[in-house]
Amino acid sequence: MPKLNHSDVPLPFPVLMGDIGGTNARFSIQVDAYSEAKPFPIMHAADYATIDDAIRQGVLSKSTVVPRSAILAVAGPINGDEIPLTNSDWIVRPRTMITDLGMEDVLIINDFEAQALAISNLADDGREPIGAARDGLIASRAVLGPGTGLGVAGLIHAKNSWIPAPGEGGHIDIGPRSKRDLQIWPHLEAIEGRISAEQIICGRGLQNLYRALCHVEGVEPTLKEPADITNHGLAGSDWLAVETLTLFVTYLGRLAGDIALLFMARGGVYLSGGISQKIIPALKKPEFRAAFEDKAPHSAMLRSIPTYVVTHPLAALEGLSSYARMPQKFGLSTEGRRWRR
Numbered sequence: 001m002p003k004l005n006h007s008d009v010p011l012p013f014p015v016l017m018g019d020i021g022g023t024n025a026r027f028s029i030q031v032d033a034y035s036e037a038k039p040f041p042i043m044h045a046a047d048y049a050t051i052d053d054a055i056r057q058g059v060l061s062k063s064t065v066v067p068r069s070a071i072l073a074v075a076g077p078i079n080g081d082e083i084p085l086t087n088s089d090w091i092v093r094p095r096t097m098i099t100d101l102g103m104e105d106v107l108i109i110n111d112f113e114a115q116a117l118a119i120s121n122l123a124d125d126g127r128e129p130i131g132a133a134r135d136g137l138i139a140s141r142a143v144l145g146p147g148t149g150l151g152v153a154g155l156i157h158a159k160n161s162w163i164p165a166p167g168e169g170g171h172i173d174i175g176p177r178s179k180r181d182l183q184i185w186p187h188l189e190a191i192e193g194r195i196s197a198e199q200i201i202c203g204r205g206l207q208n209l210y211r212a213l214c215h216v217e218g219v220e221p222t223l224k225e226p227a228d229i230t231n232h233g234l235a236g237s238d239w240l241a242v243e244t245l246t247l248f249v250t251y252l253g254r255l256a257g258d259i260a261l262l263f264m265a266r267g268g269v270y271l272s273g274g275i276s277q278k279i280i281p282a283l284k285k286p287e288f289r290a291a292f293e294d295k296a297p298h299s300a301m302l303r304s305i306p307t308y309v310v311t312h313p314l315a316a317l318e319g320l321s322s323y324a325r326m327p328q329k330f331g332l333s334t335e336g337r338r339w340r341r
């Protein structure tokens, strides 16, 4: 009977790695510590009844390599033997993976922990710098990912290792600061009476912000999807979309600066998620960095902290791969989330 067994023994190769989002599932196999991981075509979670079916059909049937272990990053709380995913019908059952898929060892981590692992070691061709500050320090980092929701994690550098610190930073309060903010705030949709960062800084948040702005201006909203808003904002073809996008990057910069303060992230703040890489030209305008740096009495420190958009298409899998190759480099806790035969 597979048991919950927290251990720092490396996962046995070959290792199946998975980044399981609300919409998409991405898998790769790492054959040994020295080779590159082999990625499989991205799958839509909704096309498969269970995650085990997706692994069987999308990975195992397409590979001659039989994985002995798995490390999966999932969007959802990891608590017990059945792990339901946020925004998806899939339930991850590590015990069943061991008995039915032939695995010996399964480790489940949080999706933003995987993003944190990824930013420990991202090459220049997997990230786009925003602003002039450049990498100089091996020091703590942080990652913020606006997508369906807003994920946040720190990556603490201590005792020569990288320690991912996932939290619920997307749900911290965000307040009005400028005169324009004070006009907009009363018209934002709140959650139980408060404006958390995720009410603004994610796909749904873009729509919320756009509608609030339309309300302030007494204009009927015409744009529906988050991508419509950013596309018109980038093209300059709709003035309310332009302002929505400008405010969006301002608030993202403000929050990113706060998260940098929280983690003393002198090593850099990274933007991941589905939205950041779609709006790079807007992030490169002055507002994002200005809001990021506007943190008296620590503005000088913030000016020295580099910011990047993660552009690597499979960054989370890269993070899992770094961990699978060299677990001793990371202070990743396996307690309560590693199952072994």
Ligand SMILES: Nc1ncnc2c1ncn2[C@@H]1O[C@H](COP(=O)(O)OP(=O)(O)OP(=O)(O)O)[C@@H](O)[C@H]1O
Residues within 6 Å of the ligand: 020, 021, 022, 023, 024, 025, 146, 147, 148, 149, 202, 203, 204, 206, 225, 226, 227, 228, 230, 231, 273, 274, 275, 278
């Ligand atoms: N060009 C765009 N501009 C603004 N928002 C966008 C754009 N493209 C997608 N989005 C929004 O991004 C969100 C999806 O983000 P993301 O790709 O991170 O998906 P996810 O479900 O969170 O993650 P996963 O892909 O891992 O399942 C949706 O709210 C979508 O409307």
